[in-house]
Amino acid sequence: MVVEAKGLTKHFNRRTIFSDISFHLEDGESLVITGPNGSGKSTLVKIISGLLTPTSGTIEFYNDGKLLPAEVKYHQLGLVSPYLQLYKDLTAWENLTFFARTRDSKVDESRLKMLLKRVGLGGREHDELKTYSSGMIQRIKYVAALYHQPRILILDEPTANLDEKGAKIVYEIIKEQTSRHILIIATNEPDEVKFGMKHVELG
Known part of the structure; x- marks a missing residue:
């Protein structure tokens, strides 16, 4: 499985939320998205998940070199978000x-x-x-x-509202996902940032 983002840009009411975001992920890799509140972390997560469309740029998913259509991509994604x-x-x-x-x-x-x-x-x-x-x-x-x-697990604020025991369960899930598949996390928590092999910083 491959996730390929090229030049992702999002505008709201003439305001640029972020621009020209690109990354490439394969099975066994992870991406962490960081940035201050209002920098567009959740917006980027929604675009990757297919819940929003970018103003410009592309986000594509491939399996065995073949581009996945939207209805097939949906079955490859798992999303946890507020x-x-x-x-x-x-x-x-x-x-x-x-x-x-x-x-x-x-x-x-x-x-x-x-x-x-x-x-x-x-x-x-x-x-x-x-x-x-x-x-x-x-x-x-x-x-x-x-x-x-899911072969692609996307977590926006992965340990929000969780106690220490709950966070430990999530960290075990994160480690399992990155051992075989693709993981994308949006967070500013130091204990979670360290799970990212690649990094997109917004704001």
């Missing part, structure tokens, strides 16, 4: 099976249970998310992102 919304009136299980069905017609319940246990939420899957703390909701987002075993 703006990823879950349904708080539904249980964790209902949320996870809903997102799983957007990728597979049949839900792999054993995999969901394994991931819930891994993030420390085994036994809480039938509780409504409105009873969850912000840290627990962040852990559920990791289950949703990891369910389909």
